[in-house]
Amino acid sequence: MRGILxxxxxxxxxxxxxxxxxxxxxxxAGPCYVTQxxxxxxxxxxxxxxxxxxxxxxxxxxxxxxxxxxxxxxxxRELRELRYKxxxxxxxxxxxxxxxxxxxxxxxxxxxSKGRGFQGGVKRHGFAGGPKTHGQSDRHRAVGSRGAGTxxxxxxxxxxxxxxxxxxxxxxxxxxxxxxxxxxNLIAVRGAIPGSRNGLVLVRDAVKKPPKQA
Amino acid sequence: MTNALxxxxxxxxSADFPEIxxxxxxxxxxxxxxxxxxxxxxxxxxxxxxxxxxxxxxxxTVRRTASHGVGVERTFPLYSKSVDKLEILRKAKVRxxxxxxxxxxxxxxxxxxxKRFLKA
Numbered sequence: 001m002r003g004i005l006x007x008x009x010x011x012x013x014x015x016x017x018x019x020x021x022x023x024x025x026x027x028x029a030g031p032c033y034v035t036q037x038x039x040x041x042x043x044x045x046x047x048x049x050x051x052x053x054x055x056x057x058x059x060x061x062x063x064x065x066x067x068x069x070x071x072x073x074x075x076x077r078e079l080r081e082l083r084y085k086x087x088x089x090x091x092x093x094x095x096x097x098x099x100x101x102x103x104x105x106x107x108x109x110x111x112x113s114k115g116r117g118f119q120g121g122v123k124r125h126g127f128a129g130g131p132k133t134h135g136q137s138d139r140h141r142a143v144g145s146r147g148a149g150t151x152x153x154x155x156x157x158x159x160x161x162x163x164x165x166x167x168x169x170x171x172x173x174x175x176x177x178x179x180x181x182x183x184x185n186l187i188a189v190r191g192a193i194p195g196s197r198n199g200l201v202l203v204r205d206a207v208k209k210p211p212k213q214a
Numbered sequence: 215m216t217n218a219l220x221x222x223x224x225x226x227x228s229a230d231f232p233e234i235x236x237x238x239x240x241x242x243x244x245x246x247x248x249x250x251x252x253x254x255x256x257x258x259x260x261x262x263x264x265x266x267x268x269x270x271x272x273x274x275t276v277r278r279t280a281s282h283g284v285g286v287e288r289t290f291p292l293y294s295k296s297v298d299k300l301e302i303l304r305k306a307k308v309r310x311x312x313x314x315x316x317x318x319x320x321x322x323x324x325x326x327x328x329k330r331f332l333k334a
Contacts, residue, residue, distance in 0.1 A: 009219050013271035019295040026220055186219055
Protein backbone atom coordinates (compact mmCIF):
# COMPACT_ATOMS: atom_id res chain seq x y z
CA MET A 1 0.00 0.00 0.00
CA ARG A 2 1.87 3.02 -1.25
CA GLY A 3 0.66 6.27 0.21
CA ILE A 4 1.64 9.88 0.68
CA LEU A 5 0.20 12.78 2.64
CA UNK A 6 -0.35 16.17 1.09
CA UNK A 7 -2.40 19.31 0.96
CA UNK A 8 -5.15 20.10 -1.50
CA UNK A 9 -4.09 23.11 -3.54
CA UNK A 10 -7.08 23.56 -5.82
CA UNK A 11 -8.63 22.57 -9.08
CA UNK A 12 -7.77 23.61 -12.61
CA UNK A 13 -8.01 22.38 -16.17
CA UNK A 14 -5.15 20.79 -18.08
CA UNK A 15 -4.89 19.45 -21.60
CA UNK A 16 -3.90 15.88 -22.40
CA UNK A 17 -1.85 14.77 -25.43
CA UNK A 18 -4.92 14.64 -27.65
CA UNK A 19 -5.80 18.18 -26.67
CA UNK A 20 -8.83 17.23 -24.57
CA UNK A 21 -9.52 19.22 -21.42
CA UNK A 22 -8.94 17.27 -18.20
CA UNK A 23 -10.34 18.52 -14.86
CA UNK A 24 -7.68 17.98 -12.21
CA UNK A 25 -7.08 18.63 -8.54
CA UNK A 26 -3.58 19.74 -7.66
CA UNK A 27 -2.10 18.21 -4.50
CA UNK A 28 1.02 19.49 -2.77
CA ALA A 29 2.22 16.01 -1.81
CA GLY A 30 5.02 15.21 0.59
CA PRO A 31 7.80 14.87 1.25
CA CYS A 32 6.79 12.36 3.89
CA TYR A 33 9.09 10.58 6.33
CA VAL A 34 8.82 7.06 7.64
CA THR A 35 8.46 7.60 11.37
CA GLN A 36 7.76 4.06 12.51
CA UNK A 37 7.82 0.61 10.96
CA UNK A 38 5.50 -1.98 12.48
CA UNK A 39 5.94 -5.65 11.77
CA UNK A 40 4.10 -8.80 12.69
CA UNK A 41 6.78 -9.64 15.27
CA UNK A 42 6.90 -6.32 17.05
CA UNK A 43 3.32 -5.09 16.82
CA UNK A 44 1.20 -7.99 15.63
CA UNK A 45 0.58 -6.44 12.23
CA UNK A 46 2.50 -4.89 9.35
CA UNK A 47 2.31 -1.14 8.82
CA UNK A 48 4.30 1.95 8.08
CA UNK A 49 3.73 5.21 9.89
CA UNK A 50 4.42 8.24 7.75
CA UNK A 51 4.72 11.85 8.84
CA UNK A 52 4.12 15.07 6.94
CA UNK A 53 4.08 18.85 7.31
CA UNK A 54 7.14 20.29 8.98
CA UNK A 55 6.41 22.66 11.87
CA UNK A 56 8.63 24.51 14.36
CA UNK A 57 9.83 22.35 17.23
CA UNK A 58 7.85 24.33 19.82
CA UNK A 59 4.60 23.22 18.22
CA UNK A 60 5.15 19.61 19.28
CA UNK A 61 5.03 17.97 22.66
CA UNK A 62 8.11 16.35 24.14
CA UNK A 63 6.63 12.95 23.44
CA UNK A 64 6.08 13.73 19.79
CA UNK A 65 9.57 15.14 19.46
CA UNK A 66 11.06 12.03 21.02
CA UNK A 67 9.10 9.78 18.69
CA UNK A 68 10.27 11.70 15.62
CA UNK A 69 13.90 12.00 16.71
CA UNK A 70 13.99 8.22 17.02
CA UNK A 71 13.19 8.09 13.32
CA UNK A 72 15.69 10.91 12.59
CA UNK A 73 12.79 12.74 10.95
CA UNK A 74 12.16 16.50 11.10
CA UNK A 75 9.48 17.88 13.41
CA UNK A 76 6.25 16.91 11.68
CA ARG A 77 2.66 17.70 12.50
CA GLU A 78 0.73 14.88 10.89
CA LEU A 79 1.25 11.15 11.33
CA ARG A 80 -0.70 8.43 9.54
CA GLU A 81 -0.41 4.68 9.38
CA LEU A 82 -0.60 2.56 6.24
CA ARG A 83 -1.31 -1.16 6.63
CA TYR A 84 0.83 -3.65 4.70
CA LYS A 85 0.13 -7.29 3.93
CA UNK A 86 3.80 -8.27 4.08
CA UNK A 87 6.61 -6.80 6.12
CA UNK A 88 7.25 -3.30 4.72
CA UNK A 89 10.55 -2.66 3.01
CA UNK A 90 10.84 0.88 4.31
CA UNK A 91 13.35 1.80 7.00
CA UNK A 92 13.09 4.46 9.70
CA UNK A 93 13.60 7.97 8.35
CA UNK A 94 13.10 7.03 4.70
CA UNK A 95 11.75 9.87 2.60
CA UNK A 96 8.63 9.31 0.53
CA UNK A 97 8.20 11.65 -2.39
CA UNK A 98 5.51 12.14 -4.98
CA UNK A 99 7.32 9.86 -7.44
CA UNK A 100 5.99 6.74 -5.70
CA UNK A 101 3.09 7.33 -8.08
CA UNK A 102 3.25 7.81 -11.81
CA UNK A 103 0.91 9.11 -14.46
CA UNK A 104 -1.97 6.73 -15.07
CA UNK A 105 -1.96 5.08 -11.63
CA UNK A 106 -5.32 4.56 -10.00
CA UNK A 107 -5.50 5.97 -6.48
CA UNK A 108 -7.91 6.65 -3.63
CA UNK A 109 -7.83 10.06 -1.98
CA UNK A 110 -8.90 10.47 1.60
CA UNK A 111 -9.70 13.77 3.22
CA UNK A 112 -11.98 15.62 5.59
CA SER A 113 -15.06 17.04 3.88
CA LYS A 114 -16.03 20.68 4.29
CA GLY A 115 -18.14 21.25 7.41
CA ARG A 116 -21.72 22.22 6.63
CA GLY A 117 -22.95 22.72 10.19
CA PHE A 118 -26.41 21.62 11.30
CA GLN A 119 -28.40 20.84 8.17
CA GLY A 120 -31.97 19.70 7.54
CA GLY A 121 -33.07 16.41 6.04
CA VAL A 122 -33.48 17.77 2.53
CA LYS A 123 -29.85 18.83 2.18
CA ARG A 124 -28.30 16.17 4.42
CA HIS A 125 -30.09 13.06 3.19
CA GLY A 126 -31.84 14.14 0.03
CA PHE A 127 -35.36 14.03 1.49
CA ALA A 128 -38.02 15.35 -0.86
CA GLY A 129 -39.56 17.82 1.58
CA GLY A 130 -43.27 18.60 1.53
CA PRO A 131 -45.56 19.85 -1.23
CA LYS A 132 -44.97 23.39 -2.38
CA THR A 133 -48.65 24.20 -2.90
CA HIS A 134 -52.15 22.94 -1.96
CA GLY A 135 -52.39 25.01 1.20
CA GLN A 136 -49.12 23.90 2.72
CA SER A 137 -47.50 26.07 5.33
CA ASP A 138 -44.27 25.34 7.19
CA ARG A 139 -44.06 21.90 5.51
CA HIS A 140 -41.92 22.71 2.51
CA ARG A 141 -38.67 21.23 3.81
CA ALA A 142 -40.04 19.08 6.62
CA VAL A 143 -38.64 15.58 7.20
CA GLY A 144 -42.05 13.88 7.20
CA SER A 145 -42.69 10.62 9.00
CA ARG A 146 -40.18 9.28 11.50
CA GLY A 147 -41.57 5.77 11.37
CA ALA A 148 -44.56 3.63 12.37
CA GLY A 149 -46.90 4.45 15.26
CA THR A 150 -47.83 2.52 18.37
CA UNK A 151 -45.78 -0.42 17.16
CA UNK A 152 -42.82 -0.03 17.68
CA UNK A 153 -43.69 3.10 19.66
CA UNK A 154 -40.30 4.73 19.27
CA UNK A 155 -38.00 6.09 16.58
CA UNK A 156 -35.56 3.53 15.26
CA UNK A 157 -31.96 4.25 16.18
CA UNK A 158 -30.00 5.41 13.17
CA UNK A 159 -33.04 6.90 11.44
CA UNK A 160 -31.93 9.63 9.06
CA UNK A 161 -32.65 13.02 10.53
CA UNK A 162 -31.39 16.60 10.48
CA UNK A 163 -28.03 17.07 12.13
CA UNK A 164 -24.39 17.90 11.65
CA UNK A 165 -23.20 17.48 8.09
CA UNK A 166 -19.71 17.39 6.66
CA UNK A 167 -16.38 17.61 8.49
CA UNK A 168 -16.04 13.86 8.34
CA UNK A 169 -13.61 11.48 6.70
CA UNK A 170 -14.45 10.96 3.05
CA UNK A 171 -12.63 8.75 0.56
CA UNK A 172 -12.93 9.21 -3.18
CA UNK A 173 -11.99 5.99 -4.92
CA UNK A 174 -10.42 5.18 -8.26
CA UNK A 175 -9.04 8.53 -9.35
CA UNK A 176 -6.51 8.55 -12.14
CA UNK A 177 -3.19 10.26 -11.55
CA UNK A 178 -2.84 12.89 -14.26
CA UNK A 179 0.55 14.32 -13.45
CA UNK A 180 3.45 13.74 -11.06
CA UNK A 181 6.45 15.95 -10.40
CA UNK A 182 8.52 14.85 -7.42
CA UNK A 183 10.81 17.87 -7.63
CA UNK A 184 7.94 20.23 -7.01
CA ASN A 185 6.13 17.71 -4.75
CA LEU A 186 3.20 17.78 -7.08
CA ILE A 187 0.52 15.23 -7.79
CA ALA A 188 -2.48 16.01 -9.99
CA VAL A 189 -5.44 13.64 -9.93
CA ARG A 190 -8.32 13.61 -12.33
CA GLY A 191 -11.53 14.81 -10.70
CA ALA A 192 -12.47 16.32 -7.36
CA ILE A 193 -11.25 15.36 -3.89
CA PRO A 194 -12.79 16.00 -0.46
CA GLY A 195 -12.11 19.00 1.72
CA SER A 196 -11.19 22.61 1.44
CA ARG A 197 -8.02 24.08 0.00
CA ASN A 198 -5.01 23.49 2.25
CA GLY A 199 -6.87 20.51 3.73
CA LEU A 200 -4.82 17.44 4.61
CA VAL A 201 -5.32 14.55 2.20
CA LEU A 202 -3.92 11.05 1.92
CA VAL A 203 -3.23 9.71 -1.58
CA ARG A 204 -2.85 5.95 -1.68
CA ASP A 205 -3.18 2.97 -3.99
CA ALA A 206 -6.77 2.23 -4.94
CA VAL A 207 -8.19 -0.49 -2.73
CA LYS A 208 -10.51 -1.83 -5.40
CA LYS A 209 -8.04 -1.55 -8.28
CA PRO A 210 -4.69 -2.40 -6.74
CA PRO A 211 -1.51 -2.08 -8.80
CA LYS A 212 -0.30 -5.22 -10.55
CA GLN A 213 2.47 -6.05 -8.06
CA ALA A 214 2.50 -4.42 -4.68
CA MET B 215 -6.97 31.38 -6.18
CA THR B 216 -3.84 30.66 -8.13
CA ASN B 217 -0.87 29.45 -6.15
CA ALA B 218 2.67 28.94 -7.36
CA LEU B 219 2.19 25.25 -8.02
CA UNK B 220 -0.85 25.88 -10.16
CA UNK B 221 0.76 28.81 -11.93
CA UNK B 222 3.63 26.54 -12.97
CA UNK B 223 1.14 24.39 -14.84
CA UNK B 224 -0.32 27.26 -16.82
CA UNK B 225 -0.55 26.12 -20.44
CA UNK B 226 1.43 28.01 -23.03
CA UNK B 227 -0.18 29.90 -25.84
CA SER B 228 1.24 29.59 -29.32
CA ALA B 229 3.19 32.72 -30.19
CA ASP B 230 1.07 33.73 -33.16
CA PHE B 231 -2.22 33.63 -31.25
CA PRO B 232 -3.62 37.17 -31.35
CA GLU B 233 -5.18 39.12 -28.51
CA ILE B 234 -8.92 38.80 -29.09
CA UNK B 235 -11.78 40.82 -27.68
CA UNK B 236 -15.57 40.90 -27.85
CA UNK B 237 -16.87 42.04 -31.22
CA UNK B 238 -13.92 40.70 -33.18
CA UNK B 239 -14.79 38.77 -36.29
CA UNK B 240 -12.47 35.80 -36.26
CA UNK B 241 -11.69 32.73 -38.28
CA UNK B 242 -10.87 29.71 -36.11
CA UNK B 243 -8.88 26.98 -37.81
CA UNK B 244 -9.48 23.79 -35.87
CA UNK B 245 -7.73 20.49 -36.46
CA UNK B 246 -10.23 17.66 -36.72
CA UNK B 247 -9.05 14.08 -36.58
CA UNK B 248 -11.17 11.58 -38.49
CA UNK B 249 -9.76 8.13 -38.03
CA UNK B 250 -6.25 8.45 -39.37
CA UNK B 251 -6.81 11.60 -41.37
CA UNK B 252 -6.53 15.10 -40.07
CA UNK B 253 -8.17 18.08 -41.64
CA UNK B 254 -8.75 21.71 -40.80
CA UNK B 255 -12.24 22.97 -40.11
CA UNK B 256 -12.85 26.68 -40.22
CA UNK B 257 -15.39 28.39 -38.00
CA UNK B 258 -15.88 32.05 -38.76
CA UNK B 259 -17.94 34.40 -36.65
CA UNK B 260 -18.06 37.11 -34.02
CA UNK B 261 -16.47 36.70 -30.60
CA UNK B 262 -19.41 37.25 -28.26
CA UNK B 263 -17.81 36.36 -24.93
CA UNK B 264 -14.52 35.71 -23.20
CA UNK B 265 -14.61 33.65 -20.04
CA UNK B 266 -12.01 32.99 -17.38
CA UNK B 267 -9.48 35.73 -18.17
CA UNK B 268 -6.08 34.14 -18.75
CA UNK B 269 -6.67 31.15 -16.45
CA UNK B 270 -5.91 27.65 -17.68
CA UNK B 271 -9.59 26.93 -18.14
CA UNK B 272 -10.40 30.14 -20.02
CA UNK B 273 -12.52 30.03 -23.15
CA UNK B 274 -14.07 32.21 -25.82
CA THR B 275 -17.37 31.91 -27.63
CA VAL B 276 -17.73 32.55 -31.35
CA ARG B 277 -21.13 33.14 -32.94
CA ARG B 278 -21.84 32.74 -36.60
CA THR B 279 -25.01 32.84 -38.59
CA ALA B 280 -25.51 29.66 -40.55
CA SER B 281 -27.93 29.12 -43.39
CA HIS B 282 -31.53 30.36 -42.99
CA GLY B 283 -30.42 32.80 -40.33
CA VAL B 284 -29.82 30.11 -37.74
CA GLY B 285 -27.29 31.23 -35.17
CA VAL B 286 -24.54 28.83 -34.15
CA GLU B 287 -22.28 29.44 -31.16
CA ARG B 288 -19.16 27.46 -30.41
CA THR B 289 -17.03 27.78 -27.32
CA PHE B 290 -13.31 27.06 -27.68
CA PRO B 291 -10.82 26.63 -24.86
CA LEU B 292 -8.41 29.55 -25.00
CA TYR B 293 -5.36 27.28 -24.81
CA SER B 294 -6.72 24.49 -26.96
CA LYS B 295 -4.05 22.69 -28.92
CA SER B 296 -6.57 21.65 -31.53
CA VAL B 297 -6.97 25.24 -32.65
CA ASP B 298 -4.34 25.47 -35.35
CA LYS B 299 -4.64 29.16 -36.09
CA LEU B 300 -6.89 32.09 -35.27
CA GLU B 301 -7.20 35.08 -37.57
CA ILE B 302 -8.82 38.38 -36.71
CA LEU B 303 -10.68 39.67 -39.75
CA ARG B 304 -12.35 42.72 -38.27
CA LYS B 305 -12.62 44.55 -34.98
CA ALA B 306 -15.87 46.20 -33.96
CA LYS B 307 -16.72 49.00 -31.60
CA VAL B 308 -18.69 47.42 -28.78
CA ARG B 309 -19.74 48.78 -25.42
CA UNK B 310 -20.13 45.61 -23.42
CA UNK B 311 -18.07 42.55 -22.62
CA UNK B 312 -20.67 39.95 -23.57
CA UNK B 313 -22.56 40.42 -26.80
CA UNK B 314 -25.45 38.12 -25.98
CA UNK B 315 -27.89 40.74 -27.32
CA UNK B 316 -26.89 39.48 -30.76
CA UNK B 317 -28.90 36.35 -30.07
CA UNK B 318 -32.13 38.29 -30.35
CA UNK B 319 -31.09 40.01 -33.54
CA UNK B 320 -30.61 38.88 -37.07
CA UNK B 321 -29.77 40.36 -40.43
CA UNK B 322 -29.11 44.08 -40.52
CA UNK B 323 -29.89 44.53 -36.82
CA UNK B 324 -27.03 42.21 -35.90
CA UNK B 325 -24.37 44.42 -37.50
CA UNK B 326 -21.58 45.88 -35.41
CA UNK B 327 -19.79 49.10 -36.15
CA UNK B 328 -16.22 48.58 -37.23
CA LYS B 329 -13.39 49.97 -35.16
CA ARG B 330 -11.12 51.83 -37.56
CA PHE B 331 -7.72 53.52 -37.26
CA LEU B 332 -6.40 50.91 -34.90
CA LYS B 333 -3.00 51.43 -33.44
CA ALA B 334 -0.99 48.58 -34.85
